[in-house]
Amino acid sequence: MGDLRDLYQEVILDHSRKPRNFRPLERADRRVEGFNPLCGDRVTLFVRLENGEVRDISFQGSGCAISTASASMMTEKLKGKTTQEAMRLFDEFHGLVTGKPGGVGNGEELGKLAVFSGVCEFPIRVKCATLAWHALKAALTGGAQSVSTE
Amino acid sequence: MSGSERILKAGAQADASYPRSAPRPGAAFDIEAIRRDFPILQQSVNGHPLVYLDNAATTQKPKAVVDALEHYYTRDNANIHRGVHELSQRATAAYEQAREKARSFVNARSTAEVLFVRSTTEAINLIAHSFGAARVSAGDEILLTRMEHHSNIVPWQMLCERQGARLQVAPVNDRGELILEDFERLLSPKTRLVSLVHLSNALGTVNPVKEIISLAHRRGVPVLLDGAQAAARIPIDVQDLDCDFYALSGHKLYGPTGIGILYGKSELLETMPPFLGGGDMISSVTFEKTLYNKLPNKFEAGTPHVAGAVGLGAAIDYVRGIGIEAIAAHEDELLRHATEAVSRVSGLRIIGTAREKAGILSFVMDGIHPHDIGTILDQQGIAIRAGHHCTQPLMEQFGVPATARASFGMYNTLAEVDALVDGLGKVREVFA
Numbered sequence: 001m002g003d004l005r006d007l008y009q010e011v012i013l014d015h016s017r018k019p020r021n022f023r024p025l026e027r028a029d030r031r032v033e034g035f036n037p038l039c040g041d042r043v044t045l046f047v048r049l050e051n052g053e054v055r056d057i058s059f060q061g062s063g064c065a066i067s068t069a070s071a072s073m074m075t076e077k078l079k080g081k082t083t084q085e086a087m088r089l090f091d092e093f094h095g096l097v098t099g100k101p102g103g104v105g106n107g108e109e110l111g112k113l114a115v116f117s118g119v120c121e122f123p124i125r126v127k128c129a130t131l132a133w134h135a136l137k138a139a140l141t142g143g144a145q146s147v148s149t150e
Numbered sequence: 151m152s153g154s155e156r157i158l159k160a161g162a163q164a165d166a167s168y169p170r171s172a173p174r175p176g177a178a179f180d181i182e183a184i185r186r187d188f189p190i191l192q193q194s195v196n197g198h199p200l201v202y203l204d205n206a207a208t209t210q211k212p213k214a215v216v217d218a219l220e221h222y223y224t225r226d227n228a229n230i231h232r233g234v235h236e237l238s239q240r241a242t243a244a245y246e247q248a249r250e251k252a253r254s255f256v257n258a259r260s261t262a263e264v265l266f267v268r269s270t271t272e273a274i275n276l277i278a279h280s281f282g283a284a285r286v287s288a289g290d291e292i293l294l295t296r297m298e299h300h301s302n303i304v305p306w307q308m309l310c311e312r313q314g315a316r317l318q319v320a321p322v323n324d325r326g327e328l329i330l331e332d333f334e335r336l337l338s339p340k341t342r343l344v345s346l347v348h349l350s351n352a353l354g355t356v357n358p359v360k361e362i363i364s365l366a367h368r369r370g371v372p373v374l375l376d377g378a379q380a381a382a383r384i385p386i387d388v389q390d391l392d393c394d395f396y397a398l399s400g401h402k403l404y405g406p407t408g409i410g411i412l413y414g415k416s417e418l419l420e421t422m423p424p425f426l427g428g429g430d431m432i433s434s435v436t437f438e439k440t441l442y443n444k445l446p447n448k449f450e451a452g453t454p455h456v457a458g459a460v461g462l463g464a465a466i467d468y469v470r471g472i473g474i475e476a477i478a479a480h481e482d483e484l485l486r487h488a489t490e491a492v493s494r495v496s497g498l499r500i501i502g503t504a505r506e507k508a509g510i511l512s513f514v515m516d517g518i519h520p521h522d523i524g525t526i527l528d529q530q531g532i533a534i535r536a537g538h539h540c541t542q543p544l545m546e547q548f549g550v551p552a553t554a555r556a557s558f559g560m561y562n563t564l565a566e567v568d569a570l571v572d573g574l575g576k577v578r579e580v581f582a
């Protein structure tokens with residue numbers, strides 16, 4: 001197993017203590033509940049789209065350090081991105097935390113999100129890291145109102 | 151000669167050849183000797199000696215249980231009942247001997263009242279179906295408590311949906327104790343059954359079940375006890391308790407997974423329709439009419455988990471060799487020490503502070519999710535559980551989505567409790 005400091009990097013701890021964009025979004029046009037039934041983590045993701053672009057994005061909920069920080073950093077990253085770019089980031093991020101790079105890029109686009117690379121050493125925590133991202137995918141594809149990691 | 155007499159006679163021979171459990175009754179509680187009986191404990195996890203504190207989820211198995219399984223499969227395995235050949239007779243004897251051990255373990259009057267099931271979950275589902283079909287109709291009520299495991303909630307919800315009955319839920323106070331006055335008030339002329347946990351898996355609360363049973367019986371209401379956690383920690387005497395049903399899982403009693411015990415009073419079991427239909431639960435079948443078998447076979451359709459029963463029998467021998475009272479006293483000491491020590495960890499709050507507790511310590515830490523506590527402890531070789539423990543309604547009452555839970559077994563040591571406390575210090579450091 002990996003080193004704890006690889007998992008709990010300073011940036012992650014910082015975002016888990018002080019999550020950014022942690023609020024409900026008025027005039028959100030997408031709202032998706034993400035739920036991890038295994039541990040009870042919940043995230044509600046709010047997205048406002050304009051001209052195919054993420055105009056504003058926020059979240060609320062309760063979860064572990066990994067899921068909270070992941071949601072927080074995701075919302076920071078996504079503001080101003082087109083839905084297409086966002087979907088590509090989903091793939092990149094997913095590849096990063098599962099240790100199976102599958103996106104088209106080489107992960108460089110992820111920028112700060114690369115701090116989550118330690119997660120792949122802790123397979124049981126992958127669902128924590130991807131909960132908000134799955135909610136995002138559902139929000140952008142306009143399908144489900146709620147997603148579950150199970 | 152009845153079937154069960156024949157079986158018991160044959161059983162006496164089979165037993166002599168079965169591997170014996172190590173401990174002798176009455177021997178002093180020798181923790182080092184006990185630990186040697188559990189091979190799985192002698193390993194390192196993530197570079198540290200394993201500290202296994204997830205015993206409420208499942209206990210480890212002593213060598214005696216593993217040996218009994220191996221012995222059964224390498225020597226006696228065959229399908230039971232109706233077999234004229236030697237192996238089938240041995241397997242049948244071993245199975246029925248295990249039933250006798252189970253009977254004696256819960257002190258039932260007769261083996262007819264002791265059913266082998268897969269687990270506590272299956273036992274509760276069996277009662278919900280069979281008792282439910284016979285005794286519960288529209289407008290009736292089933293009384294539970296707020297501290298039930300999902301397996302003692304969902305089968306009743308499903309029954310209520312089928313029959314148009316209603317669930318009543320007795321509340322729990324902030325210490326995690328059942329509020330008896332409210333419980334009594336909720337017992338109504340419509341209550342058909344009370345079903346509650348003997349020892350709460352999420353809080354460690356020991357319920358005053360004898361008092362509860364007598365309250366219910368005064369109104370003619372039968373009681374099912376969920377003994378999943380109690381079985382390995384509290385001596386069970388179903389006659390003294392006078393409970394109507396008692397459910398437990400072998401795997402939480404140092405036995406194999408996939409086997410459990412359901413005790414039921416024969417007066418009740420006799421009047422209930424079978425749960426599953428199939429082979430062995432019938433005495434004769436024609437397409438016009440099927441006659442059901444006697445107890446306990448009426449409730450054991452199909453080929454049972456013979457090896458599991460044999461393994462559970464070995465676990466019962468092992469546990470009784472050490473003595474449930476001795477195990478309970480040991481776990482009380484661990485719990486007392488742990489409660490004191492974790493209380494000194496800053497920002498830690500114990501969830502579940504009932505006056506009567508056993509073997510289980512749930513807690514949360516300020517600003518640190520139980521999941522993160524679990525991962526950081528695991529890195530130090532310490533296995534605990536983080537989550538809602540299948541008791542979401544209870545978590546809601548305590549205002550937490552989840553807790554971290556350390557649960558003790560007979561082989562845990564005070565040094566392991568200290569390792570847990572040191573581990574929590576490390577958790578604090580990571581999040582400092």
Ligand SMILES: Cc1ncc(COP(=O)(O)O)c(C=O)c1O
Pocket residue numbers: 206207269270271272299301302347349350351376378379399
């Ligand atoms: C109090 C309680 N009831 C029921 C169960 C269900 O047991 P099983 O999964 O063995 O059926 C458990 C297991 O966690 C439990 O702790």
